[in-house]
Amino acid sequence: MSYYNNVLDLIGNTPLVKINRITKDIPATVLAKIETVNPGNSIKDRMALKMIEDAEKAGKLKPGYTIIEGTSGNTGMGLAIVAVIKGYKCIFTSTDKQSKEKFDALRAFGAEVIVCPTNVEPEDPRSYYSVSSRLVSETPNSWKPNQYDNPSNSQAHYETTGPEIWKQTEGKITHFVCCVGTGGTISGIGKYLKEQNPNIKVLGIDTYGSVFKKYKETGIFDKNEIYPYITEGFGEDFLPENVNFDVIDHFEKVTDKDGAIMTRRIAREEGILAGNSSGSLMAGMLQMKHMFKKGDLVVGIFHDHGSRYLGKMYNDDWMRERGFLTEEKVTALKLIERHKDKPLVSVKESDTVHEAVALMRKYNISQVPVSNGGSAFVGSLNDTEVFRKLIDNPKLGTEKVSAVKQAPFPFVSPESSLEEVSQLITPQNHAVLVKDALGDVHIITRQDIVEALC
Secondary structure: OOOOOOHHHHOOOOOEEEOOOOOOOOOOEEEEEEHHHOOOOEOHHHHHHHHHHHHHHOOOOOOOOEEEEEOOOHHHHHHHHHHHHHOOEEEEEEEOOOOHHHHHHHHHOOOEEEEEOOOOOOOOOOOHHHHHHHHHHHOOOEEOOOOOOOHHHHHHHHHHHHHHHHHHOOOOOOEEEEEOOOOHHHHHHHHHHHHHOOOOEEEEEEEEOEOHHHHHHHOOOOHHHOOOOOOOOOOOOOOOOOOOOOOOOEEEEEOHHHHHHHHHHHHHHHOOOEOHHHHHHHHHHHHOHHHOOOOOEEEEEEOEEHHHHOOOOOOHHHHHHOOOOOOOOOEHHHHOHHHOOOOOOOEEOOOEHHHHHHHHHHOOOOEEEEEOOOOOEEEEEEHHHHHHHHHHOHHHHHOEHHHOOEOOOOEEOOOOEHHHHHHHOOOOOOEEEEEOOOOOEEEEEHHHHHHHHO
């Protein structure tokens, strides 16, 4: 029989996958190390296990203890999984900018999660760093891994991830690219690779609002570099001890927008549902394409899984609210997005005008399509025209709708552009109709056009 004793045996030995479409303009071969196949769906499983096992050996972590840590989510996931197997409790502090999916996942493993404000100094008693430290001092029999300064973090990657990459590439790797947060991943892997071949370039991805790039280039810790950013899991407003600046040859900054857009591209063009940091990594790699030449072998880390960002980078509304989908093509289907779940309001030719007017007032609408009583639409009503006719002839209210109906609204293709739909809505024609994939009919009015443009 072939099986593993528990999920901890599944950590590591992750595959390398060639990136093809996104990197078509990069002359080098680009490979991604898919860390999402770890049990916790991120690279942090490696160092979580190492930190816990080293603490056990040192007598710092004993049976019945509580693990308390500040985390952006992935380290917490790794710690929580190891804790389940080894029998520890977990309390995690995090920031309110992290995705809800991360918190839900941590709680699924029985961990307690305390959400702290993002926009405070690390020394602020409300920061997730400070709160975790306070909880350790207040909680008997507790231990804080302190992933930022714990050398077991870097050592985990020096012992496992680095050797895996070297073996998988048969020593042909020329560049290693990695997002930098705690610094453990890039420093541990980078150290191992440079020991095998000092000519390998180690390139770090940073974000705007983080201090790493300027500190590497000038040696100055500039607080003016620090400001809030959306990107999760990398970049920092302090200098973790695990960041070995001597190992890192260059830092490349990537904007929130470029990282978010690239995250979606990875799924749509490479078929890999990766997280936000993977998107930033690929965006940074494209920015650095001038540093690669034909024959080079570039390896980057895909740190975590995209399922943790379904409410953020993979959510159209979230992206649109931040101006990250400004180049998105607006189609007829997009125009009905806000009311696609509502049934179409229509009247029949055999209804009276009074009944039609009452229906329009009930739903506060200005125009309705007119059906023949079946599935065919044979006309339309507009409140302005109907009211004008009623003023001229009050007795018209008891007549059938067929007596006052106007021309039917035209149908448009679901993929019709905003411009095409707009041209069909005129003073004489107040709406158009569109069928969705299920065959349901929806109406598009001037109000839908206005909302799409604002």
